[in-house]
Amino acid sequence: MADLNPSSAGRTLVRTLFIGGAVLFGLWSLSPVVVISAGERGVKTTFGKPDEQVYDPGIHFRVPLAQSMHVMDVRLQKGEGEGDAASKDLQSVHTRIAINYHLDPKQVVNVFRNIGPSTEIAADRIIIPAAQEAVKAVTARFTAEELVSRRTEVRDAIGSLLREKMQRHGLVLDEFAIVNFAFSRSFSEAIEAKVKAEQEKLKAERDLQRIEVEAKQKVASAKAEADALALQRQQITSDLLALRRIENEREAIRKWDGKLPSVTSGAVPFINVNDKN
DSSP, X not given: OOOOOHHHHHHHHHHHHHHHHHHHHHHHHHOOEEEEOTTEEEEEEETTEEOSOOBOSEEEEOOTTTEEEEEEEOSOEEEEEEEEEEOTTOOEEEEEEEEEEEEOGGGHHHHHHHTOSOHHHHIIIIIHHXXXXXXXXXXXXXXXXXXXXXXXXXXXXXXXXXXXXXXXXXXXXXXXXXXXXXXXXXXXXXXXXXXXXXXXXXXXXXXXXXXXXXXHHHHHHHHXXXXXXXXXXXXXXXXXXXXXXXXXXXXXXXXXXXXXXXXXXXXXXXXXXXXXX
């Protein structure tokens, strides 16, 4: 029985794997059929020169060795970035952003020709520098305080500028968001103190308004009570006068001796009612 050399067996295995791989690569390179999946587009090159046609998902044919099909991903991609900038009032601002984007299917050939065969290359070469430039340009238009109070406006301005830059290179910006604005510690404390002072001022104004309303209510209540009291006094006075008039009449009747006056005055001449003749 012949002994097996371990080193010889290892070399044989490596040789076998290499040959098998070469055969598979040869079969793949000689295959005339290419399948493009959903969410992808194809760019066919003939001896390295790209065709103008964009190949949609499905089965396509090529000439082995002479032609190659390069698959480009047009699905939604996510990217994040951060950088430093200066505000209008020269405050240092550290900004973190997040974007969703995709490769424009109609611009696949141009992107392949001008940037490269991968959206990752496009992100490194186009999106990140464009995002940093857009953030710096827009941040310089606002003060540090406005970056916080007008955050939506700042986001829209950065997104609009970034979208324009990306479209030039066949990339579409789907969503843009400012994850965070970070300022120096001293400025953050100053902002916090200002917000607290404004809240206290607002509370004081509300308290003053409440006190004014309560005072007006008390004045109105007092006036109503005074009016009611005056009416009551007026009523009492009228009743009292009527009562005194009745009492006077009763007193006069009580004191009358039953005799009519002997003379009366008025429009008629004086007549002596006691004269019997």
